[in-house]
Amino acid sequence: MMTNTGNRITQGQFSFLPELTDAQITAQVRYALQNDWAVSVEYTDDPHPRNTYWEMYGNPMFDLKDPAGILMEINHCRKTFPSHYIRVMAFNSTRGVESPAMSFIVNRPKPEPGFGLVRQEVDGRAIRYTVHSYATDKPESERY
Amino acid sequence: MDAAEAEPDDGKVDLARLFRDSHVQEVLERLDHELVGLKPVKTRISEIAALLLIERGRKQLGLNAGAPSLHMSFTGNPGTGKTTVAVRMAEILHNLGYVRHGHLVAVTRDDLVGQYIGHTAPKTKEVLKKAMGGVLFIDEAYYLYRPENERDYGQEAIEILLQVMENQRDDLVVILAGYKDRMDTFFRSNPGMRSRIAHHIDFPDYSAQELLTIAQLMLERMQYALSPCAREALQDYIERRMAQPDFANARSIRNALDRARLRQANRLFADGGAMDRSKLTTLEADDIRKSRVFTMAPADETRTATTRE
Numbered sequence: 001m002m003t004n005t006g007n008r009i010t011q012g013q014f015s016f017l018p019e020l021t022d023a024q025i026t027a028q029v030r031y032a033l034q035n036d037w038a039v040s041v042e043y044t045d046d047p048h049p050r051n052t053y054w055e056m057y058g059n060p061m062f063d064l065k066d067p068a069g070i071l072m073e074i075n076h077c078r079k080t081f082p083s084h085y086i087r088v089m090a091f092n093s094t095r096g097v098e099s100p101a102m103s104f105i106v107n108r109p110k111p112e113p114g115f116g117l118v119r120q121e122v123d124g125r126a127i128r129y130t131v132h133s134y135a136t137d138k139p140e141s142e143r144y
Numbered sequence: 145m146d147a148a149e150a151e152p153d154d155g156k157v158d159l160a161r162l163f164r165d166s167h168v169q170e171v172l173e174r175l176d177h178e179l180v181g182l183k184p185v186k187t188r189i190s191e192i193a194a195l196l197l198i199e200r201g202r203k204q205l206g207l208n209a210g211a212p213s214l215h216m217s218f219t220g221n222p223g224t225g226k227t228t229v230a231v232r233m234a235e236i237l238h239n240l241g242y243v244r245h246g247h248l249v250a251v252t253r254d255d256l257v258g259q260y261i262g263h264t265a266p267k268t269k270e271v272l273k274k275a276m277g278g279v280l281f282i283d284e285a286y287y288l289y290r291p292e293n294e295r296d297y298g299q300e301a302i303e304i305l306l307q308v309m310e311n312q313r314d315d316l317v318v319i320l321a322g323y324k325d326r327m328d329t330f331f332r333s334n335p336g337m338r339s340r341i342a343h344h345i346d347f348p349d350y351s352a353q354e355l356l357t358i359a360q361l362m363l364e365r366m367q368y369a370l371s372p373c374a375r376e377a378l379q380d381y382i383e384r385r386m387a388q389p390d391f392a393n394a395r396s397i398r399n400a401l402d403r404a405r406l407r408q409a410n411r412l413f414a415d416g417g418a419m420d421r422s423k424l425t426t427l428e429a430d431d432i433r434k435s436r437v438f439t440m441a442p443a444d445e446t447r448t449a450t451t452r453e
Contacts, residue, residue, distance in 0.1 A: 058266065065245045066277025068315040073273065 007114045009047050012087060012103035022071060025088065025106055029067035032090035037101050038062045039070050040091065041077050043084045045143045048115075048133050057081075060091055074106055083109040083144040109144035157201035166200075166239050168193050175232050180361065181354040185229055188345050189236065196240040211314045213342045214242060217285075217331075218321040220347025223393030226321040227283065229347075233319065234279040243317055247278035253287040256301040264297040268304045276315045285320035286330035302334060309340050350393050355382045359397050363427070368405065373429035384437050400435065407431040 010016055020028070032039050040060035044051060057077040061070060070088070077086050086107035089100050113134035120128040135143040163169065172190060179186070195212060202209065214237065218226040231248050238246025251271050258264035272280065282288070290296040309318050320327070320337075324346065331338040350358065356379055363369065370378060378400075385396055408431045412419065 059270075061270075061273060063274055064276070065247055065274070066315070068312065069273030069276035072276075072312070073269075 007112055009085070009105070009108065009112060009114075011047065011049065012105055014104050019108075020104070020106060025074065026067045026071055028102070028104065029070045029088065029090075032102055033064060033067060035090075035092070035101070037090035037092050039064070040089050041070070041073050041086065042089060043077060043081045043086045043107075045084050045109075045140060046133065046136055047085045048136070049131065054085075054087065057086070060089075078107050081107075085109070111144070157204050159197065159201055162197055162200055166197065166241070168197070168236060168239050171232065171236050171239055175229075175236075178361070179225055179228065179232075180357045181350050182225060182229070182347060185225075185345055185347060188343065189229075189233070192343070193236060193240060196237075196242055200241065211242070213313055213340070215309055215313075215318045215341045216320070216343040216345060217327060217341050218319060218345050218347060219324040219327045221323065221349055221393060223395030223397075224347035224349065225394060226347055227281070230279065230281045230319050230321065233317075237279065237317060242314075243279065244277040248281055249275040249278060250281040250283060252283050253298065256282070256288065256305075257297050259297075261297075264300045265304060268301045272304070272308050272316070275318075276312070279317045279319060281319045281321065284322050286322050286326040289330055289333055291333060302337065306336050306340060352379070352382050352386060355386075355394070355397055358394050359401060362398060362401055366401075366405075367425060368401075368427055369425050371426050371428050374427050374432055377429040377432040381432055381435060381437055388437065400432075400437075403435065404431045407434055 008015070014020060029039055038060045041057040042054035043057055044054040057080075058073060061073070064070065074086070074088065084107065085105060087103055087105045090102035092099060092101040115131045115133050118130045118132045120130065122128055172186075172193065175189065176186060192214065199209070199212065216233070218229065220226055227250065230250070234243065234246050234248040237243045249271065255271055256264070256268045258267045288298040288302055290298055305318065308316070318341075320341065322330070356375075359378060359382070360370070381400060382397070385391055385400065390396075404427050408427050411428075411431065412423065
């Protein structure tokens, strides 16, 4: 992608910006808590855009008042999975909404191999295109 | 940060204004008004308030001594107001800007300690996360440590608590509460816990006079009143109840008042007829005198009671 020179994965909010600092993450989480959204931490080593469900790091945190607790959890997750993708999500549980309201990446592996375009020749001269993550060529746990 | 940079032009701090802005005066006054007695507790609270206020002033001049450790332990007999003071403490600390939200999370052993291996840490952490930015109140904290069972998971909870108490001092304040003697044993077997708690506050028992004042405050809040002879009866009741076992200070008084309300309701119901405001709000001497305490008094008490009648 020409606009994404660093070959960084761009998913969720702020993904075209430099890494958020802890103070900036705290500010974002504070905003989520002010809106009574439940914040959760998730991680994955397969950042394919269609991989919607990442592994949950602990349960979503309901009933929190202060972002310090969530930052603590984020840091635990970073320590456990230093070279995985980690994202913070805010879930709006209002009846009828019930969907994520925020989502941003707070940790990513150093080398991000990115994605390749795979062309599959099918019936006749038709071609199907699909996106393939180079990282997933290796088995889990060895990807980054 | 450079000290000179943070310093205001005149290099002075208006303590009086800081004091006014923090509204701590109102909270302290309310504390004084709503909580009867408890002299040592109030003294310590105003000391802490003064310290935090000065700390704030120092910060404005760029002087930094680091956040003081404010973890506390409340010891005292049942019903001496430990929980009530803890709620107030959260409010005071919030007004002084020490904690960010000023909510109180009250927990006991059940909320911290899990039932199987690997259950305790997430449970304790969840509680800690909820308490961040406020006050974590652990009631009957000595149950966390069970020396008779060396595989008890309580120790794990204590370790996590200690870690957070040390590393995230400005994120939350932990208050441990419990009966004096058992808390002493608890601290003896957990020296790390003792040394991390800066303030050990002992809640004294109430005197009979203080309990009567408390009773009146409670009734006022419930919109009841005592007739003059009921007041006398209550005084009598308190003296007798204090001599009996299982006396739980203010809690016993609240229970006694609840039972008196029950008897009053029963009496009014039996009387029937039209009720007016004063009838509905007044507790009579009979409502109190019918208590078990007056019939089941210890031997010497019974004698004085019969001579009085």
